[in-house]
Amino acid sequence: MNTQLPIYPEPYWRDPNPFQSYFRLKGDSQTDVVVIGAGIAGITTAYLLSKEGKKVILLDAGKVGNGTTGHTTAKITAQHDVIYDELIQHFGSAKAEDYYQANMKAKKFIEDTIQQLAIDCDFKQEDAYLYTIEDANMEKLEKEAKAYETLGIKGAYVDKLPLDLGQKAGLIMPNQAQFHPLRYLRSLLDQFIASGGQVFENTTVVDVEEGQSPAVITRDQHRIHCKQVVICSHFPCYDKGGYFARLHADRSYVLAIKPEKSYPGGMYLSIDNPATRSLREVTIHGEQYVLVGGQSHKTGKGVCTMEHYEILEKFAKDTLGIKEYPYRWSAQDLITLDKVPYIGRLTAKHENIFVATGFRKWGMSHSTVSALLITDLIMERDNPYEALYDPSRFQADPSLRTLIVENLDVAGSLVAGKVGLTFKEPADLNPDEGAIVMVGGEKCGAYRDVDGALHVVDATCTHLGCEVEWNHGDRTWDCPCHGSRYSTDGEVIEGPAEKPLAPVTVESGEQ
Secondary structure, eight states: OOOSOOSSOBOGGGSSOOSOOOOOOOSOEEOSEEEEOOSHHHHHHHHHHHHTTOOEEEEOSSOTTOSGGGGOOOEEOSOOSSOHHHHHHHHOHHHHHHHHHHHHHHHHHHHHHHHHHTOOSOOEEEEEEEEESOGGGHHHHHHHHHHHHHHTOOOEEESOOSSOOOOSEEEEEEEEEEOOHHHHHHHHHHHHHHTTOEEESSOOEEEEEOSSSOEEEETTOOEEEOSEEEEOSSSOSSOOSOGGGTEEEEEEEEEEEEESSOOOOOEEEEOOSSSOEEEEEEEETTEEEEEEEEEEEETTOSSOHHHHHHHHHHHHHHHTOEEEEEEEEEEEEEEETTSSOEEEESSTTOSSEEEEEOOTTOHHHHHHHHHHHHHHHHTTOOOTTHHHHOTTOOOHHHHHHHHHHHHHHHHHHHHHHHHOOOOBOGGGOOTTEEEEEEETTEEEEEEEOTTSOEEEEEOBOTTTOOBOEEETTTTEEEOTTTOOEEOTTOOEEESSOOSOOOBOOOOGGGO
C-alpha cells in the first residue's frame, strides 16, 4: 500500500488522460468565433456556439483540460462558501438571488446534458454542507442560514453532519452534485468536433487586433480572423480591462485517499480560514476514495508548499484514516475584488470581445454560467444575469478598499523580491531542490532535478517584474504578485505572463 505522499503532483482526473492530442495551429485561418482556453468554460462555450451554427476555433496554450479544470475537486453546487449574506450586503437581495439561480441553472444544464448525451462521468447528486469547528464562526454560519431564508434557498441549519468532523454546526444545501469533469468535457468536445469545430493545442495567443473583424494573433505570428473572441484562458490573455489589478490568485491542495473508515456521502466545506477543509468521495477503479482539500493561500506566499500537503494528510488520518493515497495535486484560482466572477464583454467598449474569469474556486458551475451567458450575448439574446456578472462593474464597497490593499501587496512583493539577501549557490542544491541563487551577481531561480541536472532561469517574472518564488510541492516557480507560474525550465504554466523566464547559463565550475 502507498502510505507516502506521491513525489510528484498528478490529478486523478488525468490518469489516464481522456483527451487525445491535437495539433498546433500552423497557419492563418478564418472563423466566426475564436474561443481561447480549453477548460470547462471554453469547451462548453465552443460546444454551445457550434450548436447555434457558429464556426468556432478553440485554442489552448497547453493541453486540453490540463489547467484549473483538470485540477478541480469537481463539485457542481451553488453553495459557494458563506457568500449569500455578503452578497445581500453588497449587492442587495435581488442580485444575491440571481447569483443562486444562475448557478442552479448551470447545474441543471450539466445534468440535462449528461442525460441527453448519455455521458458516463460518475455524475451523482449529493447534499452539500458548510460547517465550522470554531465558536467564533458560529455567528457567520447563522447569518448565512438567515440569508438562505431571505432568498428562498432550500437548506437548513443543522447540529450534526453525516460525517463527524468535530463541527459546532452546519448548513445544508440539498441536491447538489459531483462528477468526473474531464469525461464530461470529452463528450462535449467530441460533439463540438463532429459539428465542424476545430481544436488546436500548444497555441499561445499573444495579442488581439480589435475592430469589427478582430484577429487573434499567436506566438508564431499566425492570425485567425473572426467576428467574436471569447477569452476563457483563466487569467485573461488579452488584458485591456486592468484585470491584473482586479484579480488575485490563490492556491489550494488536494489529496485523493482510500479511507479506512466508511465515508457516508455528502460534500463538505469548512468555513474556518485559513484551515479550510473540503471533502467529497470519488470512485477509483471501482473502490471508494475521498478527495481531501484545503490549505488555501495566496500564490507565491505561505509556508513551504509541501507542508500544506502534510497538514492535509494529518487531517485525513485523524478524520478517516488512510489506507493509501495515490494522487495529490494543487489548483490555482482567481478571485475578483467583490468575489463575483467577471463574465461578459471585456470592457464596455468591446462589443465583440468577451471574457470569463475569477471563478473563486467554483469553476464547475460558474464556467457553465459563463458559457450560457456569453452564448446569449453573441446570439444577441437577453440574459437575466448579464448585469450581475458584468466585468465593467465596480462596487466601491468592498472593491475600492480591496483594490488598494491588493496593489499595496503587489508593491510590497516587488520591493521584498528585489532586496532579499538570502541566497544559495547553485553547487549547494541537492537533487530535487530548488532555490533562489546568485549567478554572476544576478538573482536566478535554480532547480536540481532527481538526476542531478541543474535548471537555471532568470527569477524576474516576465509580467510586471516581481521576483518568483520556488514552489517545492509542485516543482514550479510562482509569482506572488499576480499568480504567474513557470516550469523548472521557465515555460509559462499559468498567466498573466506570456513570455517564459529566460534560461541562464552556469559555468561548469559553479554547478
